[in-house]
Amino acid sequence: MTGAPVVLAKYSLGVGDRFAHQGKAQLAACMQAAERGVPVIPVWNKSNREHLIVGSQPSGTRAAADAAVRASGWTRSYYVDADHIKLDTVDRFLESSDFFTIDVAHAIGRPVAQDAAESFLRRHPELESDGAVAAASKYLLAVREAGQIYRHIAASKPPGTFITEVSMDETDSPQTPAELLLILAAIADEGVPIQTIAPKFTGRFNKGVDYVGDVAQFEREFAADLAAIASAIERYRLPANLKLSVHSGSDKFSLYAPMRRALRRAGAGVHLKTAGTTWLEELIGLAEAGPEGLALAKKIYAGAYDHLEELCSPYAAVIDIDPAKLPAPSEVLDWGAEQYAGAVRHDPANPDFNPQVRQLLHVGYKIAACMGATYTDMLRACEESVSRNVTENLFTRHIEPLFLG
Numbered sequence: 001m002t003g004a005p006v007v008l009a010k011y012s013l014g015v016g017d018r019f020a021h022q023g024k025a026q027l028a029a030c031m032q033a034a035e036r037g038v039p040v041i042p043v044w045n046k047s048n049r050e051h052l053i054v055g056s057q058p059s060g061t062r063a064a065a066d067a068a069v070r071a072s073g074w075t076r077s078y079y080v081d082a083d084h085i086k087l088d089t090v091d092r093f094l095e096s097s098d099f100f101t102i103d104v105a106h107a108i109g110r111p112v113a114q115d116a117a118e119s120f121l122r123r124h125p126e127l128e129s130d131g132a133v134a135a136a137s138k139y140l141l142a143v144r145e146a147g148q149i150y151r152h153i154a155a156s157k158p159p160g161t162f163i164t165e166v167s168m169d170e171t172d173s174p175q176t177p178a179e180l181l182l183i184l185a186a187i188a189d190e191g192v193p194i195q196t197i198a199p200k201f202t203g204r205f206n207k208g209v210d211y212v213g214d215v216a217q218f219e220r221e222f223a224a225d226l227a228a229i230a231s232a233i234e235r236y237r238l239p240a241n242l243k244l245s246v247h248s249g250s251d252k253f254s255l256y257a258p259m260r261r262a263l264r265r266a267g268a269g270v271h272l273k274t275a276g277t278t279w280l281e282e283l284i285g286l287a288e289a290g291p292e293g294l295a296l297a298k299k300i301y302a303g304a305y306d307h308l309e310e311l312c313s314p315y316a317a318v319i320d321i322d323p324a325k326l327p328a329p330s331e332v333l334d335w336g337a338e339q340y341a342g343a344v345r346h347d348p349a350n351p352d353f354n355p356q357v358r359q360l361l362h363v364g365y366k367i368a369a370c371m372g373a374t375y376t377d378m379l380r381a382c383e384e385s386v387s388r389n390v391t392e393n394l395f396t397r398h399i400e401p402l403f404l405g
C-alpha cells in the first residue's frame with residue numbers, strides 16, 4: 001500500500017446519479033459548502049439494483065466521478081460507493097469502487113448456535129443486559145457475514161485503500177442504540193475497520209419524500225446512537241472517525257435540524273446518503289427547459305404510470321403510493337411546466353406538490369433508462385436548466401440545513 005489509509009472526513013454526502021450525467025452539478029453543491037468553510041466530501045453511490053435497472057456498469061460511475069472532479073478542479077477527496085453489495089454482487093465493483101457498503105440486513109435474525117451468543121457475551125460482559133442474549137443471537141450471523149465480505153474485498157484491495165460501511169437499514173424493525181453497540185462490538189471482533197454504519201432508524205424512510213414518524217423519538221434515538229458509536233470507538237478500538245450513515249432515501253427534511261443539533265452536541269460527523277433526489281431534479285430541469293423537455297418528462301410519467309406495479313415491487317419496503325391519488329397521464333398531458341415542476345419538486349408549501357407523483361417518478365427511472373439516448377441526449381440539450389436544479393436542490397435543501405444551518 002502507498003500513502004496514508006483512506007479516512008472519510010467528518011461530513012460526507014452520498015450523491016446518487018442514476019444516469020451518471022450530473023457529477024459536475026453535484027460537485028458544485030459541495031464546492032459551495034467548501035466556500036462557506038464547511039467541507040462536505042462527495043461519495044457517488046449506486047447500488048447493484050440501480051445498475052441492473054439502468055443497465056449501467058460500476059466503471060461508468062467511476063469514470064463520471066473522475067471526469068467531474070477533473071473538470072471542476074475539486075482538490076479534496078471523493079469516493080465511489082458500491083452501495084448495498086453482498087457476497088454475490090461485490091465482484092464487479094472491486095476495481096472501480098473505494099467505498100463498500102456491505103449489506104447484511106437479510107442475515108439479521110438468522111439463527112446462530114446458542115453457545116455462540118453466550119461465548120460472545122462472555123467476551124463482552126459490559127454488554128450484559130436483559131435482552132443481550134436475544135440481540136447477540138439476532139445479529140451475530142449478520143456481522144459474521146459482513147466480516148466474510150470484508151475479507152473478500154480485502155483479498156483484492158489492500159486494507160486501508162477503501163472505506164467500509166456496514167448497512168442494516170433495509171429491514172422492518174429498527175435497531176436500538178443498545179443493539180447498535182452490540183453490533184459494533186461484534187464488528188470489531190470480526191476485525192472489520194468500519195468507518196460508517198447504517199442502522200435502521202425508527203419511522204418510515206420512504207423514497208423521495210419526508211420522514212414519517214415521531215421526530216422527537218428519532219432525535220432521542222439518534223443522539224443515543226451517537227453515544228453508542230463514541231463508546232464503541234473507545235472500547236473496541238474501532239476507527240476514530242466511525243460515524244453514522246443515514247440512508248435517507250432522499251429528502252428527510254424534518255430530520256435535518258434534529259440531526260444537526262445532536263451532531264453539534266456530540267461533536268460527531270455523519271454520512272448522508274441521498275438516493276434519487278438528483279434524478280427527480282433532472283425531470284424538473286427538463287420540464288422547465290422548454291416544450292421538448294416537458295414533453296419527454298410527461299412521457300416518462302405516463303410510462304411510469306403504466307408500469308406502476310413492476311417499478312414499485314423492488315422498492316415495496318420503502319414507498320407508500322396510493323394509486324387512486326395519481327393523476328391520469330391524460331391529465332398530466334395538459335400540465336404546463338410550472339405545474340409539472342411544482343408536482344415533482346419537494347416543496348410541501350406548494351399546492352401543486354404531489355408526493356404520490358414524486359414517489360412514483362422516484363422509482364420510475366427505468367422508463368428513462370429504456371429510452372436510452374433519447375433521454376440522455378435531452379439531458380445534454382437541457383443541461384443549463386437541469387444542472388441548475390440539481391445543484392440548488394443539493395445545496396439549499398440538503399447541505400445547508402444539515403451541515404451549515
Ligand SMILES: [Zn+2]
Binds near residue numbers: 167169
Ligand atoms: Zn440503504
